[in-house]
Amino acid sequence: MTEPPSTSSGSAAVVAEKRCEDSKGDEVSPKKPRLETCDRDDTENKLEARLGGILCCAVCLDLPRSAVYQCSNGHLMCAGCFTHLLADARIRDETATCPNCRVEISRSLATRNLAVEKAVSELPADCQFCGHKFPRNSLDRHVAELCEERPVRCQYNLLGCGWRGPHHEVNSHQQQCQHPTHTGAQKQAEAAQEASKTFNQIMSVLSFEKITFNDLQLKPYRTDEFIHKLFYETSRFSALGYQWVIKARLNDNQKDPHLTCNRFLTYQLIVKSKPSNPMTVHFMVLRGPFGDTRVDPHICQFEFTEGNTESPFFALPLPDSAECNKLLAARIIDFRLMMGMVTK
Numbered sequence: 001m002t003e004p005p006s007t008s009s010g011s012a013a014v015v016a017e018k019r020c021e022d023s024k025g026d027e028v029s030p031k032k033p034r035l036e037t038c039d040r041d042d043t044e045n046k047l048e049a050r051l052g053g054i055l056c057c058a059v060c061l062d063l064p065r066s067a068v069y070q071c072s073n074g075h076l077m078c079a080g081c082f083t084h085l086l087a088d089a090r091i092r093d094e095t096a097t098c099p100n101c102r103v104e105i106s107r108s109l110a111t112r113n114l115a116v117e118k119a120v121s122e123l124p125a126d127c128q129f130c131g132h133k134f135p136r137n138s139l140d141r142h143v144a145e146l147c148e149e150r151p152v153r154c155q156y157n158l159l160g161c162g163w164r165g166p167h168h169e170v171n172s173h174q175q176q177c178q179h180p181t182h183t184g185a186q187k188q189a190e191a192a193q194e195a196s197k198t199f200n201q202i203m204s205v206l207s208f209e210k211i212t213f214n215d216l217q218l219k220p221y222r223t224d225e226f227i228h229k230l231f232y233e234t235s236r237f238s239a240l241g242y243q244w245v246i247k248a249r250l251n252d253n254q255k256d257p258h259l260t261c262n263r264f265l266t267y268q269l270i271v272k273s274k275p276s277n278p279m280t281v282h283f284m285v286l287r288g289p290f291g292d293t294r295v296d297p298h299i300c301q302f303e304f305t306e307g308n309t310e311s312p313f314f315a316l317p318l319p320d321s322a323e324c325n326k327l328l329a330a331r332i333i334d335f336r337l338m339m340g341m342v343t344k
Helices: 007-025 032-055 079-092 114-122 136-146 167-176 185-206 321-329
Strands: 068-070 076-078 124-126 133-135 151-153 164-166 210-222 230-233 237-239 242-250 265-271 279-286 300-304 333-341
Touching: 032 114, 068 079, 068 114, 076 079, 079 321, 114 136, 124 136, 133 136, 151 167, 164 167, 185 279, 185 333, 210 237, 210 242, 265 279, 265 300
Parallel strands: none
Antiparallel strands: 068 076, 124 133, 151 164, 210 230, 210 333, 230 242, 237 242, 242 265, 279 300, 279 333
């Protein structure tokens, strides 16, 4: 007589079978898409890093932000470093060379590399305020106009408000700002007076009885000292019935101007024909029609006499040291000199 199957063994089999089914249902499929995404991101980051190392400037080792120049052997330099190399060579009276291969470089020998400029403009860069990545060709617009984290000032800053914060908070601040309710007429008048001071000076010179302008060229020369120093001088020119010359020097004759990044030019006006009577001359350096010098208008004046024919050195009002390097890198400096004099 056959014995019935054991209940315990049957239930164990059922439990085992159920566990097997549950384990099959709980199996996690491999996340291949996520792994592929991580690998792709790593590959892109590595590619960007390699391209950044290849396309960077040979001097500052940073990616160029504007024009890219290359020597005859193809080594790349950003516009700022290229101009700085030419300026240093001018100061030391040497031939400018590529920092990698030492081949001669100049405005005529070096060429623009447009392909590198376009490639660099497409590489991503982090916004310094929000940290998001953008192509370099759109990063400047994002920082200047679109970034919500960019620092801005209160629109009532001319009235004395010193608030400065992220762009997304400016509306809430201006709704609570107390300066619009204060009397700001005096501060507005002071700001307007300062802004129009130069304009009024220029209009005053234009109303003088004698006024003239000359388009001049400053050419580089060297002193006869043991350590030759760079200076600039124009040819003689006629103005207001006299012969004149302009001299310019770098960093007020600093001993080693090539060792500093802070560079500036100063100039003086010299009358070569001695005046018979004292005369007060107003003069101003402007960007001429044949040059691209960026100078801020500033009126200088000096009283020339028979025994005092040289004015003191006045600062050439350049916006920054980069503009000074640009002038030093050029073979000559083109500018326009406006002069006015009131006869007594």
